[in-house]
Amino acid sequence: MGLPEPPALGASALPAGTYAGRTVFVTGGGTGLGRAIALEFARLGANLVVASRKEEHLAAARETLAETGAKVRTVSCDIREPEQITAAFDAAVESFGPPDVLINNAAANFPVPAEEMSPNAWRTVVDITLNGTYFCAREFARRHLAAGTPGSIVNIGASYAWTGGPGFAHSAAAKAGVKNMVETLAVEWGPYGIQVNGLVPGLFPHEDMTADIKGNLAGTHDKDPCQPAMRVGRLRELGWAATFLASPYARFVSGHTLVVDGANWQRRGLVNPPVVTVRQQMGKGPFVLP
Numbered sequence: 001m002g003l004p005e006p007p008a009l010g011a012s013a014l015p016a017g018t019y020a021g022r023t024v025f026v027t028g029g030g031t032g033l034g035r036a037i038a039l040e041f042a043r044l045g046a047n048l049v050v051a052s053r054k055e056e057h058l059a060a061a062r063e064t065l066a067e068t069g070a071k072v073r074t075v076s077c078d079i080r081e082p083e084q085i086t087a088a089f090d091a092a093v094e095s096f097g098p099p100d101v102l103i104n105n106a107a108a109n110f111p112v113p114a115e116e117m118s119p120n121a122w123r124t125v126v127d128i129t130l131n132g133t134y135f136c137a138r139e140f141a142r143r144h145l146a147a148g149t150p151g152s153i154v155n156i157g158a159s160y161a162w163t164g165g166p167g168f169a170h171s172a173a174a175k176a177g178v179k180n181m182v183e184t185l186a187v188e189w190g191p192y193g194i195q196v197n198g199l200v201p202g203l204f205p206h207e208d209m210t211a212d213i214k215g216n217l218a219g220t221h222d223k224d225p226c227q228p229a230m231r232v233g234r235l236r237e238l239g240w241a242a243t244f245l246a247s248p249y250a251r252f253v254s255g256h257t258l259v260v261d262g263a264n265w266q267r268r269g270l271v272n273p274p275v276v277t278v279r280q281q282m283g284k285g286p287f288v289l290p
């Protein structure tokens with residue numbers, strides 16, 4: 001049986017118009033989970049700013065969000081580059097005024113055994129996932145602190161921030177940093193009216209997943225018997241959690257990271273199954289020095 005299915009797409013726990021007149025800035029909002037999150041804010045009346053590198057992804061955001069009637073601005077931006085982030089926020093202000101909410105969703109990841117990872121591969125994932133998240137939060141907060149206005153930040157994380165992530169050493173370390181940053185920044189910026197929270201998706205397969213990750217998920221299906229929920233996450237479930245965390249109904253929630261994964265990260269057996277190395281899971285032979 002597993003956990004019941006959620007209400008249908010289009011339903012909402014929050015009152016209609018909760019975000020009317022508000023602007024939400026979503027990094028990586030043209031694909032997968034970022035687009036699903038942006039969609040839920042749009043349904044609740046927000047203006048959306050979507051920032052990422054690729055025009056095809058920005059076009060996808062415009063197309064999806066247009067269906068809701070929301071006003072949308074897309075901006076080309078690599079979050080590794082602080083000056084591009086400043087320019088993206090300037091563009092947001094030009095269209096709608098200062099963003100009220102920042103969804104730090106953009107990230108990078110690919111499975112690779114730690115011993116095979118190049119220094120540049122490590123740096124790239126940490127630079128996008130950890131540094132880029134901080135640079136965006138910094139830009140958002142500086143503007144609010146200078147103006148004396150409140151705001152809300154939601155950083156998208158991953159449960160291997162707590163558990164470690166064999167096969168994803170770079171991303172797991174970066175996400176641990178992201179979770180820790182939530183706790184620090186919530187305290188530093190709370191006195192100025194800025195909430196900072198984390199939101200951790202469990203397994204939410206989607207069409208935009210990179211080939212590497214899709215390939216490794218080939219055996220996973222909708223009613224996933226490997227998870228306590230006996231199913232994977234529905235994209236709207238993450239969108240609903242994000243709209244709640246950033247809403248007026250969650251004003252006293254700050255410094256918290258909410259896990260939306262049907263308890264998958266808590267799963268343990270009475271007896272451990274045999275260890276299968278990351279190399280075996282990825283179909284690789286023994287490591288040899290190049």
Ligand SMILES: CCCCCCCCCCC/C=C/C(=O)SCCNC(=O)CCNC(=O)[C@H](O)C(C)(C)COP(=O)(O)OP(=O)(O)OC[C@H]1O[C@@H](n2cnc3c(N)ncnc32)[C@H](O)[C@@H]1OP(=O)(O)O
Pocket residue numbers: 107108109110111112117118119120121122124125158166167171210212213216217278281282
């Ligand atoms: C093993 C079991 C698997 C189970 C599956 C479970 C899956 C659950 C995952 C749940 C958590 C998910 C977290 C996520 O973050 S999902 C988000 C993923 N989305 C993306 O990553 C989108 C953005 N990604 C990218 O743009 C690119 O993939 C990249 C991160 C590589 C950045 O692109 P950029 O153009 O800046 O970088 P380069 O192509 O120049 O590459 C930089 C270095 O990285 C090396 N590299 C790239 N890909 C791989 C790879 N697949 N394996 C090893 N190394 C890789 C590349 O060679 C460069 O290094 P060098 O210069 O040294 O060659």
Ligand SMILES: NC(=O)C1=CN([C@@H]2O[C@H](COP(=O)(O)OP(=O)(O)OC[C@H]3O[C@@H](n4cnc5c(N)ncnc54)[C@H](OP(=O)(O)O)[C@@H]3O)[C@@H](O)[C@H]2O)C=CC1
Pocket residue numbers: 027028029030031032033034051052053054055057058077078079080104105106107108109128132156157158159200201202203204205206208209210
């Ligand atoms: N899907 C899942 O099951 C899980 C996802 N997560 C987290 O959820 C979030 C979304 O993941 P998901 O939707 O699956 O992944 P996607 O690969 O679909 O999305 C990643 C997004 O990040 C953007 N991005 C990547 N690098 C940069 C950059 N340097 N500058 C700006 N934007 C960038 C990409 O856009 P562009 O290429 O246009 O730059 C893309 O839209 C991530 O934080 C991920 O770690 C966590 C656990 C599980």
